[in-house]
Amino acid sequence: MVLTVLLVVTISFVVVRVIPGDPAAVIAGIDAAPERVERIRTRLGTDRPIAVQYMEWLGGLSRGELGTSLTRNRPVSAMIAERLPITATLAGSAFVLTLLIALPAGLLAAIRPHGLADRALGAFSHAGLAIPDFWVGIILLLIFSVTLRVLPLFGATTALHYILPAVALAVSRAALLARVVRASVRAELKKRYIEGIRARGVYGARLLWCHVLPNAMLPVITVAAVQLGYLLGGSIVIEQVFSMPGLGRLILTAVFQRDFPVVQAGVMFIAVCFSLINFAADILYTIADPRIRSAR
């Protein structure tokens, strides 16, 4: 896990420095004299060889320091700490909403293939997958904030601000996840043991919740984990649409300004999130399926 994270940050370290663009030039402005740019470059330390910068950065990392923003002259850790609650709240609520939509919808659709619920889910997931989440967000904004004026337009200051972006994010993710749930439950319902359980008089909701769903969870956990990982990395476009100062926008701005330390810290944060979530998913696998547990 540590190895994965290290690999990812190393690659990102190299990539941000190799792509054209110079933070010193960004800070100095377009018309700045070359000597001024050179001076800034020396001050930032970006004139030294990549290897030296890398070792220095790793050294800082080992002391728990993420460095200082090149453009804003503030500790990167403080900048992330400031943005994280916003992204985490948005990601968390969007994820919970995704599960709340996808699990019942997928189950209902699976019970009666080609039934009403199944066709409704088909339409929903087609639409949800075809329409990008930011577009859903814009439509929601137009309806609830502009026309009806029941929800705030921009920002992240109150809980109400989170409703629309969370819904926008959840719709697209639930569109995919509900399909996974449906397919997995369908496959499970076709298995022989279902007949054995039904022969014992188990039926309806109990059959689904106690027997089918736990056995159908593995693919659902896999997909949901990836989705949560992406959400925690900050949804750049949605944050942009709703003017929420989250992690996604921080990283985006940093990339434009070639603010290397911020980009690196952001990428590292995302990598760590993914690793932790995968780790959690592995644990969930073994809870959901005892066969995996004893195979270890």
Add this chain to the structure above:
Amino acid sequence: MNGPALEIDSLTLALAGEDGSPLFPVRSLSMRIAPGELHALVGESGSGKSLTCRAILRLGPNGMRVRAGSIRVGGVDVSALSGRRLHRFRGGRVGVIFQEPGAHLSPSIRVGRQIVEALRIHTGCSRTEARHKAETIAERVGLTPARSILRRYPHELSGGMAQRVAIAAAIICSPELLVADEPTTALDATVQKSVLELIDELRHDLGLAVLLVSHDLAVVERYADSVTVLYAGSVAEQASSEEIFTRPRHPYTQALLRARPQLGDIAPVDTPPLIIPGSPPALNAIPGGCPFHTRCPAAEELCRTVVPDLVERGGDTGDARVACHVATRVAGVAHDA
């Protein structure tokens, strides 16, 4: 209880064929099983044994209908059940075990919970009471040490143990009928014997009626009280086990008995057992007249055109019936003489 545990009366099952025309995999099947009786259902592959079992539980494959006749378990008409009462009937009044026990247990749930699940949902008994009952019944079916086995998952059990778990789950609600569809085919010989011994014990001790589907005639001879021989969905012969094995009347029954490996056979294991020439007809091509006439050594003109009725054949013990023109005439001649 006095009446039969299972009473099937002129049952005809219908399935929709590929072209939409109806197929009748089981035709005019009647049978009665008294409490404590073990009745065997035998016949070649595809003769409709499993469909009969499924019809009793109303767990038929999609599209299967009872076209005519009735099935009663403990006097209750199965086809009249619906909703909650149907679910309570399954697992409550009928227990069922299948060929592959492991394949019929939920993989992610401890076997203890699966054994008592029917009890919990049908009688609403408490958790502690259920656990207590699970241990009692686990010991009864030979799952010892019960406590540790009940905490296992199905994949941690051997085939024989899994089948014992399935039996425990099937009888936990004290049903009057146990339907066992080839319960030991997937097990090896010694385990097979112990599972059959268990079923035999249970029906004696609990007065459980058992419908046993089996391919193994040695098993049938050893354990069954009475036998129904099914050919292509209709009854060829039905009688006490003794009648069937000592005085088989139907040419199909006779052929089945001849085809089984004899005790003391010294034939090398790799020679195939004697089989009946030809193969059973497909569902959509069951011949007119006696369904067996295409393979029957004794077939006559009458057999090709007229379906033989299932008639009393005059057995020495209890009622015995056979559906064969030739056998009936011979028996009739014998009576006249």
